[in-house]
Amino acid sequence: MNQAFAPEVQAVLDGVRDLLPTFRERADEGERLRVVPDASIKELEETGFFRLLQPRRFDGLEADPVAFYTAVRDIASADGSTGWVSSVVGVHPWQVALFDDEAQQAVWGSDTSVRLSSSYAPTGKAVVTEGGFKLSGKWSFSSGCDHCSWVLLGGLVFNEDGQVVDFRTFMVPREKYQVVDVWNVVGLRGTGSNDIVVEETFIPEAFTLSMGETGQCKGPGQAVNDSDLYKLPFHSIFTSTIATPIIGMAKGAYAEHVEMQQKRVRAAYLGEKASLDPFAAVRIARSSSEIDAAWALLMANIREEQAHVARGEQIPLELRLRVRRDQVLGTARAIEAIDALFEASGGRALAEGTYLQRAWRDAHAGRVHAANDPERALQMYGAQQFGHKVDPGMY
Template sequence: MSQSDADAQKVLEAVRELVPTLRQNGAETERRRWLLDENIELLEKAGVFRIATPERFGGLDLPVDQQAEILAEISRGCGSTGWVSMVWVSTAWIASLYPDKAQEEVFANGSVRISGGFTPSGTMKPVEGGYILNGTWRFNTGVPGAQWNVHAAIAELPDGSHEELFALVPTDEITVADDWDVFGASGTGSATSTVKDVFVPSHRVVGVDVYDASTGNRWNAELKGRNYNLTSYILATCAPVYQGIAHAALELFLERVPGKPITYTNWTDQSQHPHTQVEVARAANKIAACDALSREWLRVLQDRTDQGEKLTVEEKAAIRGQVGYVVQATKEAVETLYNISSASTILRTNHFQRAYRDVAALSLHGLLTPVSSLEAHGRVLLGLEPGTDYI
């Protein structure tokens, strides 16, 4: 076993032991609309926030398939905690695309939590040595507990042209609103962040071209094979959250159903009913199919990166389409189990209802919504342009 594999296994085993605690903390996480400090501290101790940090800064720099496995396991315990962890981990990888000086600042402690507002709803004005940043970003997941945040903004350049740029800003220079109040993924703290007249030095600002790590600009791209296509990498780290939530729902359903009577019928054990058996198998197989699909796109993503090659348009479109299918199929699997559950499932003390609401809420994410993702994939299969830059 390589050192990387040993490190990944150690983190995974530590996270697996935390699943009952993360699940038990779910109700309070929802009430707070943000992760419990205990959740963050336990994941910190497990090494989760080092898994995408470059080795030279004391990080584990794990490959994407090992990152995905860890994120799925966190999500099996708590969907909100899994989603926030995904954002912090994937944005830490993004920070590894910035100039060395920025990386030295961001990764100074090895373990780091970085959130991001990637809709360009801010403006940047060039000044000597950097930019002045202003703007407001909605749905900024994880910003209440992050140390740094990426802000997408439009800069007006001296020649009058405009460019989309991405600024790394310490969160102590950001104002975070108390406006996250939703029915699902309630603990993600995806609040609105605002920046007013903040100076961002040039070394903490990059353009769209640098964000595609498949150009090989990442500091250790040749050595470690981490120069992933940006969108494909983000999609590959998002999907495990849906998979983890679906696995939790199946696990929770199976724990409760044996010996449970079907009210107002003569059935004294729901597990003996053929309809229950068929529907459980249907849900389990959808989840297993999602797991199989994810293993394939993770293999393709890593193989291309290891060989120093870019993904083809067909491969990128397939990853987007298949992730969209996973979002749809995991949601359907959880709904199938919900539809054969008893009325007590709606109690707040029942962890299943949280998984049901979390997967429903997260299925509406703009980049991950099944229709748009499947459309892009289908267009490419039909010999057309994908119709989106986000592949």
Template sequence: MTITTVSDVLTTRADELRALASVNEELGKLSDETVQIMRESGVMKLLAPVEYGGTRAHPVEFAETVMKLASLDGSAGWVAGVVGVHPWELELMSPKLQEEIWGESDEVWVSSPYAPMGTATPVEGGYRFSGHWQFSTGTDHSDWVILGAFLGDSEGKPVQPPRFLHVVVPRKDYTIIDDSWNVVGLKGTGSKDVVIDDVFVPEYRALDQAELFAGEVARKAGKTEPIHRLPFYSIFPVGLTSAVIGIAEGALQAHMDYQRERVQINGFKSVEDPYTMYAVSEAAGEISASRDTLLASINRLYDTVAAGGEISLEQRAVARRTQIQAAWRATNAIDMILSRSGGNGLRLNNPVQRFWRDAHMGLAHAIHVPGPSYHGAILTEIGVEPAANLVWAV
């Protein structure tokens, strides 16, 4: 399925997706109707293996599709941006695991998170695994989960210095905490807690995070496609930032629809108010610039590996800074929009306020924390080797 087909489906079903956004928010997870539209569109298969119905699409195509979906429903776009990246990583793992996940149905979703909120203790043939994770986006509609873990020692305590794993677990081995997602924004993502209590995980369902970040996992798997030669932190953040930008585009469109007929308290139409229109136009320019800079950055990285080159630490770091800045820039633009919406812009039946809440929730994700990434980026440009904690952030 090509990006044109995906976009066509989303465009055709746009009114339905917009209408379902408030339903998803009320449910605290995506509705079955929204999930079905997403499945029909193919958005979740853009980065999936071709052997299981995927397309291994260009990351720009993935980003643009996530933006489109997020502009209709922020929560649906966020789920696509997070869960839609996981097939990229799973294709680097054991073929046996891929067959377990997608062998019977290539529609299976795999959730996360990657934060090491559990410990995997080595035993014969694999690991004993326990933990409690927050923020498992889209977990209600997923049949597997990728979880971050500390590697444990013989006593089950994290080894020192810490080593991190990504561990893949089937739905029967974890519990979803249903009442654990009570938040201000992105309510429809259903990003609930999951718990695992002393489960055995075969060795082939885990991989070393450091090897993944360094590209060793892709090399060992014999993956030479450009999409798999991108560093983890050059592909994983793309979906999340694309969702934030798409949310900003949705906010802008909803705001313009609202302002078109709005009459201000002084009796003037908003479209006749040069101050309001200036601010809205400035916000529109900021959102457009956010989109363009993110996509250009992705293209530069992809073109480098497609031409047979290697991505340097400086390139990685600058791309991460660009990605983070794009999210902040787009969200700041939504603030400008909301401040020109008047009291009616904050009514719960006005989608502008939901987009505003969704964007700020997305900006709070750890992938959008600017400090370490900005620090690491400027050090590489100055020619100073960043410390390990900064390198990790890029």
């Protein structure tokens, strides 16, 4: 799918592609450190990548989200962990743009290069108090948090009677939370997805965003950021952010597999070149089709949502659910392709330092993210097709 982007956006994509060999060379370093190397984050910042979805009034590009996803896919094709962190950290400016202007000014008013990490599962507790909320708790899996000075945290809101009255995102500055190093894992090792701990602290209401409102494609920040970009559904933007790196990993795995097979000689088959094996050719044909299908459907759905917004129309629930359907199936297609390529690559693919074995581990690690839970997303789509009520606020 060839896209024509604005020149300043295309310049970012070109800059990102120039960095891919370096990211690939640093992949082992990232795994050893258990965090994306500082140099990689700095280089991405210099290309303008982290500004792609940031409002123009804060030196952002307000870019086409397809451009953002394209950059993420390419980064992940060089290193899965760098792609994952780039995706989840890079998408946060889009949500910050929906917050009250007071919160936006606090984040970017004096430094427009400020970055945020997140952990959206509502594992924390917020209690309503005068002017805002008292927030406390522990959150897990905050990818890239070592490179960020704010965090977005999900929390259930309780009233004075102990009843849940809302589900909100809370924007918290670095001095009000602790990062706990717990990230010892077999996949996505370089993402530094550590725990966040908040002792009871006051969060002003302007620094929160109701997920009920977000589910309606609304937010107070739209009063100052009126681009169509910020009228797209939260769950469409964010779940696509989780699927895209995995599709990128599949893209990188495919490229390495083809290169390896062109050089490989199969001793068990009397020295036959692997590239002459007709079954090997069938495998790469199937795998490439799965990868292309995953990407094409993901981007086509985002394009369709954009078209509704451009016409001033409400995005149909069926389309929002289709985004989720094709997002989880896109993840599944990408992982199936990686599995097939890995299985057909021979013993050399097991060696440390090969992209294939790392992509296999990273993709399966990414699969366990809540956004990639296939049964729930598919059940919702099917239920809506049967005429059953589905809560649009969550999708």
